[in-house]
Amino acid sequence: MRTDTPPGDALPAREHLPAAPAGAPVLDVTIPVYNEEQDLAPCVHRLHDHLTRTFPYGFRITIADNASTDRTPQIAAGLAARIPEVRSFRLEEKGRGRALRAVWAHSDAPVLAYMDVDLSTGLNALLPLVAPLISGHSDLAIGSRLARTSRVVRGPKREFVSRAYNVILKSSLSARFSDAQCGFKAVRADVAAKLLPMVEDTGWFFDTEMLVLAERAGLRIHEVPVDWVDDPDSRVHIVRTAVDDLKGVWRVGRALATGALPLERLARPLGDDPRETEAARGAGRLVRQVAGFCGVGVLSTLFYLLLYALFRGGLGAQGANAAALLVSAVANTAANRRLTFGVRGRGRAVRHQLQGLVVFAVGLALTSGSLAALGTATGNASHTAELAVLVAANLAATVLRFLLLRAWVFPDRAAPGPERAAPGVAAAPAAPVPTPAPDPVASSAPTPPSTLPTSTTTTSGERTAR
Incomplete structure (x- = not known):
């Protein structure tokens, strides 16, 4: 069973079979x-x-x-x-x-x-x-x-x-x-x-x-x-x-x-249609980003709860919540920047942290509002109830946080734009490159006609399209 499958375990993308030579069985x-x-x-x-x-x-x-x-x-x-x-x-x-x-x-x-x-x-x-x-x-x-x-x-x-x-x-x-x-x-x-x-x-x-x-x-x-x-x-x-x-x-x-x-x-990849390829890449990026965000989020939540427990005795519920959320938000933005969205280097690091603080403000509003609704400011709720409400509020803010990070703080790096190009596509030059004047002799030569596939017929019923 001789095939043209490239080395490796996975199957290649589906393609139309190439034209076989006359007499070769398809x-x-x-x-x-x-x-x-x-x-x-x-x-x-x-x-x-x-x-x-x-x-x-x-x-x-x-x-x-x-x-x-x-x-x-x-x-x-x-x-x-x-x-x-x-x-x-x-x-x-x-x-x-x-x-x-x-x-x-x-x-x-x-x-x-x-x-x-x-x-x-x-x-x-x-x-x-x-x-x-x-x-x-x-x-x-x-x-x-x-x-x-x-x-x-x-x-x-x-x-x-x-x-x-x-x-x-x-x-x-x-x-x-x-x-x-x-x-x-x-x-x-x-x-x-x-x-x-x-x-x-x-x-x-x-x-x-x-x-x-x-x-x-x-x-x-x-x-x-x-x-x-x-x-x-x-x-x-x-x-x-x-x-x-x-x-x-x-x-x-x-x-x-x-x-x-x-x-x-x-497993087969998609075909060679650029729309399919880009859709597959986008889906793969989304899956990897969701997985990375969830991993960072779990660690950040544990870090936040630890900080809240440490700050609770000296700052009170609202102060401990704000301080713990601020420190964990900075760490969360840095971790997501590198691990989830693959941003390397120091470029725009400060801007990303400032944008992350805006996202932090959203989380602070959700969690603080939850605490206020519970009545923790007057000391009417137990410590266990506070933790439960804070966990629920953080989970509610997770989806919104991911969307803001993906769409605003760390937009899709594969999307072409004035400052970055899609992978494999060269960035546009800063200034136009002058081109030589056309050769009058070459330009006057007739353009050769395109070669069209022909069909050959062989005996014994073997008709092969070329």
Whole structure:
């Protein structure tokens, strides 16, 4: 599974896949099979014909043989020999998840998909399935038989089992996708490279585990309503599969509850839209500032209460409150200046302290007013009641203090202005720089036309946009 993911644990921002050279596969469709000598050849021919006629990119069809004991391996080898876009992959152990993991790990296509050999899902949904992955809009895509606009033909037993299983997923693992086990899914290769090592199951629960982990990590899952006709000759053992799935639900739920999975490796940043980038930076700054302000605030409150207790005996309630609040306000402004808002150096330090004193006056008015309302000036309240009222008043003033500090005392340092520029943007020069006169010879030369992308068409249905 070769990708262009940069070094490091996190995934890069989603981007449209670059134009592939002619003949290079953009999509690799895997067909897991076990003893499918009757259905394999018709399935591959039908899928190849559909992709040749309708798919605008290079593609490959990979037959993943799960230790078949009939003529399936020979048929798969013959198809691979006759059709250039088909290859065969043999595994000596059974398991759909094991087959997909092995094939996808060796694929060089940027989009990886799979479908069941019975082609129960209509092929017209294949391009809508993979298009969001090619464009960079989504990370995974699934076909859904339970979407409102899906058209499904199947018996009541399969219908009940499918819906009951998805109810279990929603109630136990808080899954929001609608259909976990439809055999029609796709994933970007860069996502699969990070996601699949965390997936333990090698059988039918492989799909569910992959989707649950992807959703918990915040990856985007695209759902496509599909037309689906049940295969009456399906060899799926419903009871045994259901028991294995319930064991998988328990295992994954326990791992998520204990934090045993490094889901942070699947986190994606926003795209390259400057508005998204600036919004993300602003949100990150706000979170860091709130955390820093809360930390400084806790320490300042403890410092204030200590000073108030020390001053109370000699200055009285109002005097102790004013003195303790003044000293703690100076310390609070200095700490927030450096730790919360990242201001370094001595520049504007005095101005910041003066502005901090204005904020202090607001806090003094709130706390003094609270004490006056309590009647402490006449000695009618207990010392414990005084402390409780002061704590409540300080908490009420905290939000206002933070807003004043952020918007007035320490405005956003990333905002461009006459005295500072946004990070990474050079400040405007103090005086205009003279520019040389234009070269009359160069200016008379015609401007070359822009190069526009062209489309080349290759044989065997591999049409690649350039």
